[in-house]
Amino acid sequence: MTAQQPIAVLGGGSFGTAIANLLAENGRSVRLWMRDAAQAEAMRSGHENPRYLKGIKILPGIEPVTDLDSTLADCSLIFVALPSVALREVLQPVAGALAGKMLVSTTKGIEAHTFKRMSQIIEEIAPRARIGVLSGPNLAREVAEHALTGTVIASEDDDLCHQVQAALHGRTFRVYASRDRFGVELGGALKNVYAIMSGLASSLGMGENTKSMLITRALAEMTRFAVKLGANPMTFLGLAGVGDLIVTCSSPKSRNYQVGFALGQGLSLEEAVSRLGEVAEGVNTLRVLKAKADELQVYMPLVKGLHAVMFEGRRLDQVIEALMTGDPKTDVDFISTKGF
Ligand SMILES: NC(=O)c1ccc[n+]([C@@H]2O[C@H](COP(=O)([O-])OP(=O)(O)OC[C@H]3O[C@@H](n4cnc5c(N)ncnc54)[C@H](O)[C@@H]3O)[C@@H](O)[C@H]2O)c1
Numbered sequence: 001m002t003a004q005q006p007i008a009v010l011g012g013g014s015f016g017t018a019i020a021n022l023l024a025e026n027g028r029s030v031r032l033w034m035r036d037a038a039q040a041e042a043m044r045s046g047h048e049n050p051r052y053l054k055g056i057k058i059l060p061g062i063e064p065v066t067d068l069d070s071t072l073a074d075c076s077l078i079f080v081a082l083p084s085v086a087l088r089e090v091l092q093p094v095a096g097a098l099a100g101k102m103l104v105s106t107t108k109g110i111e112a113h114t115f116k117r118m119s120q121i122i123e124e125i126a127p128r129a130r131i132g133v134l135s136g137p138n139l140a141r142e143v144a145e146h147a148l149t150g151t152v153i154a155s156e157d158d159d160l161c162h163q164v165q166a167a168l169h170g171r172t173f174r175v176y177a178s179r180d181r182f183g184v185e186l187g188g189a190l191k192n193v194y195a196i197m198s199g200l201a202s203s204l205g206m207g208e209n210t211k212s213m214l215i216t217r218a219l220a221e222m223t224r225f226a227v228k229l230g231a232n233p234m235t236f237l238g239l240a241g242v243g244d245l246i247v248t249c250s251s252p253k254s255r256n257y258q259v260g261f262a263l264g265q266g267l268s269l270e271e272a273v274s275r276l277g278e279v280a281e282g283v284n285t286l287r288v289l290k291a292k293a294d295e296l297q298v299y300m301p302l303v304k305g306l307h308a309v310m311f312e313g314r315r316l317d318q319v320i321e322a323l324m325t326g327d328p329k330t331d332v333d334f335i336s337t338k339g340f
């Protein structure tokens, strides 16, 4: 990759726009690809993404585009910021153009029915691509407003990690490298489920003790699940694990948290999602995670309880009662303590 080569960002939503701005701030020219020509034109003329990131100025180095073929032909570093339901549909038809490219997924979801992670899908579509995952506590609006932020680029490909660090590192955005793509990607997807739960707890006026218990037991539960799949539990102690869990479970800016909050106010799931008007990956992740946990027989009482409330018509007070009166358990049971 030469210094002059543009970088592609696929997806004109809030995170794609925030990443594009970071790249442009670092002097890179950016092709921000979106499917909607009217949106691209609105962004070109108004220098803003009014639907997804209102009030944030889009820098001149960013060109909103709709021609995917030429975007891929011109760029070798490509950030994928599409919702999980759209990733396969967008990339499959251009599979031939992805060989040898560096594809970095920022998508925090899991495919329905297959339980595939997004970078696995990319690998399947483009076996000769170089693949990475960017994940961490990265609320798009805060990134765009220059809140001091850390993230993780995870890949077995060290050169890819270095190139992403060089492209994104800035005065307000620090990029840490990891070789654990699996754990980093799993952490980013799983935490969305617990953010829905935290939003729900918050809307019901639950106390700070309760919120802290929820987040900590969520970490235990998601780590237990990941370990069962063969992940390294240490990754869950990093930015892409506990870091992202904390921000998404604590912030009303999180869309997953907002869905939970709306449910607690009495909205139906359909009403909550439609009022949001943006992606809340945790809704689908909850469905596939519950099915996978049942299949693997992993103990996940929070997932089971939230699934019962959201999809099985159970009353929240009954679920809370069952959670609180369940058999006593051990605190940190998900990391081997052999040798301590
Ligand atoms: N927003 C954040 O704070 C944030 C931070 C980190 C990661 N992410 C992840 O990034 C992914 C994208 O989220 P977002 O926040 O940018 O979503 P968003 O709801 O803000 O925007 C989604 C974008 O995808 C586009 N889109 C939807 N279906 C499409 C299709 N079939 N083809 C092409 N484009 C399509 C929409 O038009 C829109 O531009 C999600 O997986 C999310 O979890 C989001």
Ligand SMILES: O=P(O)(O)OC[C@H](O)CO
Pocket: 108, 136, 137, 138, 139, 140, 192, 195, 244, 247, 248, 253, 254, 255, 256, 257, 279, 280, 281
């Ligand atoms: O707004 P959410 O809930 O999709 O969360 C955004 C990011 O994943 C936070 O790191």
